[in-house]
Amino acid sequence: MSSPSSPSAGFSSEDPAAAKAACRKLAALTRAKLAAAEPDAARALADHAETLINRFGTGIYAAYFPIRSELSPLDLLGRLGGLGCVTSLPITPAEGQPLRFHRWAVTDRLDDGPYGTKQPPADCALCRPDVILAPMLAYDQAGWRLGYGGGFYDRTIAVLRGAGYQITVLGIAYEGQKLDKIPVGPYDMPLDGVLTPSGLLPPVPHENGGLTAD
Numbered sequence: 001m002s003s004p005s006s007p008s009a010g011f012s013s014e015d016p017a018a019a020k021a022a023c024r025k026l027a028a029l030t031r032a033k034l035a036a037a038e039p040d041a042a043r044a045l046a047d048h049a050e051t052l053i054n055r056f057g058t059g060i061y062a063a064y065f066p067i068r069s070e071l072s073p074l075d076l077l078g079r080l081g082g083l084g085c086v087t088s089l090p091i092t093p094a095e096g097q098p099l100r101f102h103r104w105a106v107t108d109r110l111d112d113g114p115y116g117t118k119q120p121p122a123d124c125a126l127c128r129p130d131v132i133l134a135p136m137l138a139y140d141q142a143g144w145r146l147g148y149g150g151g152f153y154d155r156t157i158a159v160l161r162g163a164g165y166q167i168t169v170l171g172i173a174y175e176g177q178k179l180d181k182i183p184v185g186p187y188d189m190p191l192d193g194v195l196t197p198s199g200l201l202p203p204v205p206h207e208n209g210g211l212t213a214d
Contacts (some may be wrong), residue, residue, distance in 0.1 A: 023144075061080050076172075086103060
């Protein structure tokens, strides 16, 4: 997979927080341009539903309600639901807490949530996902994800895995969101793969390491 010029180039790795902040500004601009240039990306993403099921099974899939220029996973979630998977969305908790996932189908009602997002009503059944489809600003071939800095997904993954649960975490992104290298902090959790409109990019071993086309 080809990569655009990297917003991470030239940023010092000595201060991951400062490097991430600089990356976020440029990555957000890049993602907005990709969203405008690829209006059919969400439909293309949904075409990979069977690929996910063949790889990860018909378990509980958690996605997100897209905000800003995030690539929407909702068509994909609808396709997964139609193929027999349980689907869910998170409810954003107080700062410092992990996400809580509630069962939700694409035709169900949504309530307003923080940060301009939407989320399931609080009385929807809680669930523990087998596969988490996570939004992001950027990713690199080693499977590191650049988020918004709130730590919600990293914290949630750490809590679930720390409790002994086996979960798969896939980033959802345009291919052009790939950077040469994401600045990594001590609490960051790597992805198990990235799903783009072109397909699934799992981190499988090869001579250079990191993500490669499946």
